Amino acid sequence: MPTRVRHPKLWIAIGVVAFTIAAAFWITSQFVQPAPPKKVTIAASSKDTPYYRLAEDYQRYFKANGITLEIRETTASFENLKLLNDARSGVDIGILQGGIASNKDAPDLRSMGRVSYEPLWVFYRGSEPVTRLSQLKGKRILVGPTGGGTHHLAMKLLAASGVTAETATLIPMHLPLYIEAFETGKADAGFLVLAPDANTVQRLFQMPGLQLMSFAQADGYSQRFPFLSRLDLKQGVVNFGDNVPAEDTALVATKTALVVRDSLHPAITSLLAEAVLAVHARPEFDPTGEAKLFRRVGDFPITADPEFALADDARRVYKSGPSFLQRYLPFWLATLLERTAILLVPAVGLLIPAMRITPSIYPWLVRRRILHWYRELRRVEASLGDTATPEQLSQKLRDLDRIDEGIRATPIPQNFSDQFYQLRAHIDVVRRRVAVIRPLAR
Structure with a gap:
């Protein structure tokens, strides 16, 4: 009787389960994002500009989380857009003036929301109030440098108001040169x-002699052009002593867009969304210590973007905050655990039923082996007949010995001992039948 034996069929069952789990890991790994990059690049503008300072704020947040945010200096929005549209540029994030592009022009870009206001200032000479752009017909108008954000917006609004190169003198000029041009x-x-x-x-x-235009049609412009908003500059807010402006002034403003390539790693997109929330949750002050105009805490980010679809990971962070792990763990550890969890979920899902099935697989394999020897025994018994020759009967006995030896060599666990002995007893029954037939053989 076999007692303690090794059971190769058990290892076969375990191997099947292990292979299934390994296959699940491999299939799942095809859908798991790689580890987030250690460095990403944001296209901003030149140093000492609002775009660059904003990028520096995000850079500090990234650094605190172990990621390098490299700031690339540019000439501003249109160059930023060009870099974002070029997959070989290495730029992953960019700051754009509202109104210069949309998903129609750049389908691979996603929005992180609008993060600040950029007012449009229209200064003019003369004592006669100018409240509508159409009043500028026949005037010499500075419209910003060709290819710049100011030029793009000025030409769009002037054209909508019937002011063109045929009805006015439009002068492309860099903004710092405006001072001399007016003087x-x-x-x-x-x-x-x-x-x-x-x-x-x-x-x-x-x-002296310059006035700031108050847009009588500010609401109309913001309705026609969704990337614009109306802003109200209150009387005296620029300089209370000199009462600048002298009365409440209606402005229109673009909303600065923070955009990313849709290929940006989801973990980096989420981290950027956290940076946006953190940066814009604190008040902003000018060098004198006074709060900046149009920078109230809680105004940004604006997630309703009229030009770019909001990134899914940004939407999740803005709605629910950082993931549970990222709230309490360092960024690198949280992302590692989140990626590992994605791999473990299907494995655990397979392992639980596998643990239930495995105990039944092994008995099935043992019974299958015993049934194999029973089929061999039935084949020998079925071939016995009264007309068998002595040589044939001798071969039958050798077949029975082979079956008996095969059974003895088969590892049978303790709880299958009854079937083991029943099979050997049935072999003896067939042997006795051969012994009865053998004297009658010719």
Whole structure:
């Protein structure tokens, strides 16, 4: 009787389960993102500009989480857009002026929301109030440098108001040169898209004879062009002592878009969304310690983007906050565990039923082997007959010995001992039948 024996069929069963789990791991791994990159690049603008300072704020947040955010200096929005559209540029994130592009022009870009206002300032000479752009017909108008964000917006709004190169003198010029153009009388009006604290804007406010246009049609422009918003500059807010502006002034403003390539790693997209929430949750102050205009805490990010689809990972973070693991663990550890969990879920899902099935697989394999020897025994018994020759009967006995030896060599666990002995007893029954037939053989 076999007692303690090794059971190769058990290892076969275990191997089948292990192979199934390994296959599940491999299939799942095809859908799991690789580890997030250690360095990503954001296209901003030149140093000491609002775009660059904003990128620096995000850079500090990334650094605190072990990721390098490299800032690439550019000439501003249109170059940023070009870099984002070029997969070989190495730029993953960019800051764009609202209104210069949309998913129609750049289908591979996704929005992280709008992160600041960029007011459009229209200064003009003269004592007669200008409240509609159509009043600028026949004037010499500074429209910003060709290819820049100011030029793009100025030309769009002027055209919508019936002001073209045929009805006015449109002068492309870099914004810092506006001061000289107004001082020397070379311009009657000028468009600027700049932050309120920009040096050029502040100097134009102080220039004698210049006035800031109040848009009587501000609501209409924001309705026609969804990337625009109406802003109200209250009386005296620029300079209370000199009462600048002298009355409440309606402005239109673009909303700065923070966009990413849709191929950006989801973990980096989520981290950027966290950076946006953190940066824009704190008040912003100018060098004098006063709160910046149009920078109220809680205003940004604006997730309703009229031009780019919001990134799914950004939407999740803005709605529910960081994932559970990223709230309590370092970024690299949280992402590692999240990726590992994706692999483990299907494995656990297979392992639980496999643990239930495995105990039944092994008995089935043992019974299958015993049934194999029973089939061999029946074949020998079925071939016995009264006409068998002595040589044939001798062969039958050798077949029975072979079956008996095969059974003895087969590892049979203790709980199958009864079937083991029953099979050997049945072999003896067939042997006795051969012994009865043998004297009758000729």
